[in-house]
Amino acid sequence: MTRTAFERQLLAVQEDMLVMAGMVETAIERGIEALKTRNVNLAHQIIEDDLKINRKRYETEDKCLELIATQQPLASDLRTIVSVLHITVDLERMGDHAEGIAKIALMLADEPPLKPYIDIPRMAQVASEMLMGSLEAFKDRDPARARAICDQDDEVDALYEQVYRELLTFMINDPRTIQRATYLIWTAHNLERIADRVTNICERVIYLVEGRIEELNVSKY
Amino acid sequence: MRETTTPEQASRKDGAQVSAVSLGGLPYRPAHAAETAPVVLRLDKVGVSYGDRPAVQDVTMDIYKNRITALIGPSGCGKSSILRCLNRMNDLIYSAKVTGSVYLDGVDINGDAVDPVQVRRHVGMVFQKPNPFPMSIKENVAFGPKRQGTSGRGRLKETVEKALRSAALWDEVADKMDQPGTALSGGQQQRLCIARVLAVRPEIILMDEPCSSLDPVATLKIEDLMRELARDYTIVIVTHNMQQAARVSDYTAFMLASEHGLNGRLIEYGATNEIFTNPRDKRTEDYITGRFG
Numbered sequence: 001m002t003r004t005a006f007e008r009q010l011l012a013v014q015e016d017m018l019v020m021a022g023m024v025e026t027a028i029e030r031g032i033e034a035l036k037t038r039n040v041n042l043a044h045q046i047i048e049d050d051l052k053i054n055r056k057r058y059e060t061e062d063k064c065l066e067l068i069a070t071q072q073p074l075a076s077d078l079r080t081i082v083s084v085l086h087i088t089v090d091l092e093r094m095g096d097h098a099e100g101i102a103k104i105a106l107m108l109a110d111e112p113p114l115k116p117y118i119d120i121p122r123m124a125q126v127a128s129e130m131l132m133g134s135l136e137a138f139k140d141r142d143p144a145r146a147r148a149i150c151d152q153d154d155e156v157d158a159l160y161e162q163v164y165r166e167l168l169t170f171m172i173n174d175p176r177t178i179q180r181a182t183y184l185i186w187t188a189h190n191l192e193r194i195a196d197r198v199t200n201i202c203e204r205v206i207y208l209v210e211g212r213i214e215e216l217n218v219s220k221y
Numbered sequence: 222m223r224e225t226t227t228p229e230q231a232s233r234k235d236g237a238q239v240s241a242v243s244l245g246g247l248p249y250r251p252a253h254a255a256e257t258a259p260v261v262l263r264l265d266k267v268g269v270s271y272g273d274r275p276a277v278q279d280v281t282m283d284i285y286k287n288r289i290t291a292l293i294g295p296s297g298c299g300k301s302s303i304l305r306c307l308n309r310m311n312d313l314i315y316s317a318k319v320t321g322s323v324y325l326d327g328v329d330i331n332g333d334a335v336d337p338v339q340v341r342r343h344v345g346m347v348f349q350k351p352n353p354f355p356m357s358i359k360e361n362v363a364f365g366p367k368r369q370g371t372s373g374r375g376r377l378k379e380t381v382e383k384a385l386r387s388a389a390l391w392d393e394v395a396d397k398m399d400q401p402g403t404a405l406s407g408g409q410q411q412r413l414c415i416a417r418v419l420a421v422r423p424e425i426i427l428m429d430e431p432c433s434s435l436d437p438v439a440t441l442k443i444e445d446l447m448r449e450l451a452r453d454y455t456i457v458i459v460t461h462n463m464q465q466a467a468r469v470s471d472y473t474a475f476m477l478a479s480e481h482g483l484n485g486r487l488i489e490y491g492a493t494n495e496i497f498t499n500p501r502d503k504r505t506e507d508y509i510t511g512r513f514g
Contacts, residue, residue: 074509211499
């Protein structure tokens with residue numbers, strides 16, 4: 001008894017999820033680029049593309065529901081579909097955070113830059129690496145990798161704290177910077193949330209392989 | 222059957238593991254750690270061979286009171302053979318030889334002093350195809366109690382009505398009790414057979430593919446009925462329908478033969494929700510996800 005058609009469909013929803021992750025990674029990268037280069041067009045593009053991410057989520061959800069309704073998946077097949085359903089929700093929210101960064105880029109586009117951006121792009125880079133690593137752990141069914149990726153969240157949290165303190169100093173020294181500094185804190189917060197959602201994906205990888213939920217990371221924020 | 226203390230009850234009283242000599246000296250191994258129900262049936266290294274062909278061997282498992290236990294596995298894995306061991310139905314098959322022990326409330330039902338008819342009174346059976354006797358609905362249900370010595374029209378009538386109500390059939394047949402049982406629909410006939418089993422007040426009901434000849438609506442009715450019956454009875458069901466096992470049972474045992482009808486083994490036994498979401502054994506995983514079988 002083989003289930004070729006079912007296996008094809010099951011692979012397809014996982015591929016959809018990976019495509020969606022790629023779209024989110026691009027949105028994060030472009031968000032930071034738009035912020036750094038004050039590129040209004042790019043920021044608008046990110047906001048527009050977020051609709052595509054949202055559509056992809058619902059498309060994947062539909063396919064998962066159809067598989068559950070028509071194929072009665074069990075055991076690891078069922079866990080795969082449940083994991084895809086959860087992960088696509090997290091990815092969609094990450095897309096929203098990237099869109100948030102694009103909106104901040106628009107708000108800051110006409111303002112003089114407060115300082116050269118170093119820690120915020122670093123946060124984005126670590127968060128993106130975590131995201132792609134978590135999806136590789138999913139593809140490879142590798143819970144050890146998933147656990148290791150969660151540890152990187154501490155680096156993102158440390159950077160967030162550093163950015164926060166630095167911007168607070170700016171605001172104390174010169175109240176005219178309050179608005180710009182607040183926007184940048186929001187940006188860092190969006191990145192911190194993205195990294196935090198990656199840990200949810202890692203928890204799903206463990207669930208997928210080991211069949212149990214393990215809370216890997218309780219964020220400070 | 223003699224009433225004995227199960228290991229579960231004993232260990233709860235004195236907090237110690239019980240050697241349970243009367244239960245074959247097996248260590249107590251719950252299929253699910255959180256289970257608090259007592260063990261009513263204990264299988265210890267049970268095997269069945271037909272002639273010189275070992276159909277199934279070395280099945281060791283506990284069946285818990287008021288729980289529904291499903292036996293699943295591909296055709297020829299020995300699940301029906303094992304089911305038939307639980308009320309000595311294999312005695313009726315000339316070439317069948319049963320090894321190992323089956324303890325019902327602590328008593329080995331294969332013991333020399335044990336009367337198989339008495340065993341079957343405690344452990345009733347419902348078969349794949351509904352098999353009402355060629356007599357009226359009333360007579361079908363009264364058949365067992367009458368043979369047990371229940372007499373008096375009033376008492377018999379009461380017993381019959383109670384059994385039909387428990388089998389969720391009373392409302393459909395109350396006004397046609399004298400009609401032949403064979404005139405009912407397939408689903409009703411199967412519930413009549415269940416009522417016939419209930420009328421002799423067994424402890425355990427064995428069901429061998431009870432829905433395989435029924436349509437989906439009649440099947441769901443029987444499944445609902447099983448959940449109701451589990452309040453008062455212990456049920457062991459053999460089913461080919463994995464979704465049915467997932468829907469109705471509390472525990473699932475997966476069996477597999479090395480080749481069709483040969484050397485069937487118990488591969489995995491556990492709480493149904495665990496077996497169907499996170500089986501421990503790859504062979505169980507492969508079977509329930511349809512990768513082989």
